[in-house]
Amino acid sequence: MLMYVGRRLLQAIPVFFGTTFxxxxxxxxxxxxxxxxxxxxxxxxxxxLAQVTAQYNLDKxxxxxxxxxxxxLFTGNLGVTFSGRDVSDILASALPVTVKLVLMAVVIELLLxxxxxxxSGLRKGRVLDHSNLIAALVLSSVPPFVALFVAQxxxxxxxxxxxxxxxxxxxxxxxxxxxxxxALTIYVTGMRLMRGSVIEAQSAEYVRTAxxxxxxxKRIIPVHIARNSLIPVVTNSAASFGALIAGTTVTEGIFNIxxxxxxxxxxxxxxxxxxxVSFVTILTIIYVVVNILVDLLYAVLDPRIRYV
Amino acid sequence: xxxxxxxxxxxxxxxxxAIEVDKVSLGDRRSNLWIDAWRxxxxxxxxxxxxxxxxxxxxxxxxxxxxxxxxPTDNCLLVNSNGGPxxxxxxxxxxxxxxxYSRIVFGASTSLSVGIFVIIxxxxxxxxxxxxxAYYGGWIDALLSRVGDIFFAIPYFLAAVVVMSVxxxxxxxFVIAVAIAGFAWASLARIxxxxxLQVKNLEYVMASEAVGRSKFSTLLRHVLPxxxxxxxxxxxxxxxxxxxxxxxxxxxGIGLPSSIMSWGADISRAQTSLRVAPMALFxxxxxxxxxxxxxIMLGELIRDALDPKARxxx
Numbered sequence: 001m002l003m004y005v006g007r008r009l010l011q012a013i014p015v016f017f018g019t020t021f022x023x024x025x026x027x028x029x030x031x032x033x034x035x036x037x038x039x040x041x042x043x044x045x046x047x048x049l050a051q052v053t054a055q056y057n058l059d060k061x062x063x064x065x066x067x068x069x070x071x072x073l074f075t076g077n078l079g080v081t082f083s084g085r086d087v088s089d090i091l092a093s094a095l096p097v098t099v100k101l102v103l104m105a106v107v108i109e110l111l112l113x114x115x116x117x118x119x120s121g122l123r124k125g126r127v128l129d130h131s132n133l134i135a136a137l138v139l140s141s142v143p144p145f146v147a148l149f150v151a152q153x154x155x156x157x158x159x160x161x162x163x164x165x166x167x168x169x170x171x172x173x174x175x176x177x178x179x180x181x182x183a184l185t186i187y188v189t190g191m192r193l194m195r196g197s198v199i200e201a202q203s204a205e206y207v208r209t210a211x212x213x214x215x216x217x218k219r220i221i222p223v224h225i226a227r228n229s230l231i232p233v234v235t236n237s238a239a240s241f242g243a244l245i246a247g248t249t250v251t252e253g254i255f256n257i258x259x260x261x262x263x264x265x266x267x268x269x270x271x272x273x274x275x276x277v278s279f280v281t282i283l284t285i286i287y288v289v290v291n292i293l294v295d296l297l298y299a300v301l302d303p304r305i306r307y308v
Numbered sequence: 309x310x311x312x313x314x315x316x317x318x319x320x321x322x323x324x325x326a327i328e329v330d331k332v333s334l335g336d337r338r339s340n341l342w343i344d345a346w347r348x349x350x351x352x353x354x355x356x357x358x359x360x361x362x363x364x365x366x367x368x369x370x371x372x373x374x375x376x377x378x379x380p381t382d383n384c385l386l387v388n389s390n391g392g393p394x395x396x397x398x399x400x401x402x403x404x405x406x407x408x409y410s411r412i413v414f415g416a417s418t419s420l421s422v423g424i425f426v427i428i429x430x431x432x433x434x435x436x437x438x439x440x441x442a443y444y445g446g447w448i449d450a451l452l453s454r455v456g457d458i459f460f461a462i463p464y465f466l467a468a469v470v471v472m473s474v475x476x477x478x479x480x481x482f483v484i485a486v487a488i489a490g491f492a493w494a495s496l497a498r499i500x501x502x503x504x505l506q507v508k509n510l511e512y513v514m515a516s517e518a519v520g521r522s523k524f525s526t527l528l529r530h531v532l533p534x535x536x537x538x539x540x541x542x543x544x545x546x547x548x549x550x551x552x553x554x555x556x557x558x559x560x561g562i563g564l565p566s567s568i569m570s571w572g573a574d575i576s577r578a579q580t581s582l583r584v585a586p587m588a589l590f591x592x593x594x595x596x597x598x599x600x601x602x603x604i605m606l607g608e609l610i611r612d613a614l615d616p617k618a619r620x621x622x
Contacts, residue, residue, distance in 0.1 A: 250559070
């Protein structure tokens with residue numbers, strides 16, 4: 001186990017350097033003046049221009065630039081946004097909001113996957129199974145921003161059941177609607193995993209043994225079938241946690257949730273490319289770290305898996 | 309000793325039966341993975357529906373003027389701003405007074421061409437990376453897989469956001485496709501690598517090398533054609549995903565410039581009047597969703613049909 005953890009962490013090192021290098025390379029090797037590009041469509045003030053050039057060490061060779069930038073990243077000096085706020089300050093206030101939203105979405109997704117997957121698996125091949133699968137596929141094909149608008153319009157504006165925008169005070173209740181919408185657009189994978197393992201479990205020896213002992217379906221289904229089918233679904237949900245943190249830009253933008261994604265959303269819309277780059281880097285690092293944790297979780301959860 | 313008589317019954321041997329069993333009837337229907345899959349697909353109504361949608365969207369994208377004679381950009385009268393449907397304009401008007409139906413018709417080619425460019429670029433990078441890594445193994449595999457890991461570790465949408473933000477002066481259909489495919493290929497390479505790892509140990513691959521065919525030629529001629537099934541499924545589904553990605557980037561305002569028609573950009577522009585004129589947002593959203601759904605559904609059906617285990621499960 002310790003060996004596995006060590007190996008997994010070692011593997012992450014080249015990925016970490018690679019991803020940060022790639023983002024840095026993409027920004028600073030594009031055609032044209034990278035500093036001007038960072039200002040998007042705006043014409044920069046010469047003083048700001050000189051300051052940004054110095055900030056990114058653009059007068060030095062490319063590799064030196066990159067390592068200076070990495071050094072800043074490690075010491076927590078993440079730079080400032082266009083409006084002059086410290087990026088680390090923004091992160092401290094915005095990240096908890098995003099984590100709250102994503103946590104809620106993942107829990108809903110998990111519950112949906114488990115119940116719908118269990119029902120489908122137990123009714124394999126019947127009409128209910130097919131319609132469950134098609135419904136999940138259709139929901140997953142709706143582009144997220146379309147799904148969010150539909151929910152915002154019908155549930156927020158027409159029915160008035162949920163706040164249309166969340167605003168500064170991001171409570172659990174206010175973020176419930178976007179969390180449900182996110183969950184609905186992604187639960188197809190988890191639901192299929194659950195369905196597959198339930199189908200397999202039904203013909204497994206231990207389930208037949210339980211039935212032969214005279215246990216009722218009421219006891220076999222939750223205790224023997226469902227419990228043993230949970231591992232892939234839980235790890236899948238954990239993996240989507242990372243992907244969702246990195247992908248809340250549109251959700252938070254549309255519902256005006258003050259999270260990390262919203263900062264990125266505003267920066268994109270305003271063309272503040274320097275802020276865009278630093279937040280994409282941060283989100284990518286979070287994504288990489290969460291994926292490592294998920295792999296470790298998988299090793300802890302499933303004792304059958306032996307990593308050498 | 310014992311007077312018990314045990315009788316063994318031995319069936320008379322009839323050589324004709326054995327011949328019957330061994331007989332190969334050449335007139336029978338041929339059967340292989342794709343023929344079986346095709347037989348399976350033909351029985352599924354959803355296959356016909358999604359194929360029809362794909363064909364319809366392709367036709368609209370290729371010949372938009374067959375479907376409407378209203379220009380999507382000219383004759384936009386502010387009098388019609390956010391207007392409802394009238395004769396000749398079945399879906400009403402946008403905030404700028406342009407015809408919604410015509411804009412949807414002319415936006416189809418953008419979505420479709422971005423989707424097609426993305427899967428071509430992903431295939432051109434991902435197939436060699438995955439196939440060579442798995443087939444040659446050793447340090448080549450280690451190197452190519454680590455490179456793939458790095459691209460895989462960056463969510464491709466975020467990468468596209470960076471590329472499109474920085475390239476604000478050069479936004480067009482091809483650039484947006486490169487921005488999306490530049491990172492999306494890593495998943496394809498992973499899928500193909502796993503498949504080639506299985507195929508390369510099969511007897512026919514060994515046989516091909518044993519008769520003196522070079523490693524590279526064996527890869528091209530025997531290994532790749534037998535590993536492409538999951539790639540085809542992935543690419544069909546990825547086409548839907550790429551259309552969504554383009555629409556989302558255009559929605560964020562870093563996709564295509566307003567001179568190029570795009571469903572995502574139209575949805576973004578209609579957002580401001582969501583409360584008063586929801587239909588201008590609804591129609592392009594519907595077109596986008598149906599198109600994406602058709603590709604994803606088609607890919608899923610092909611995946612199901614190609615998987616004998618899944619077929620038995622039904």
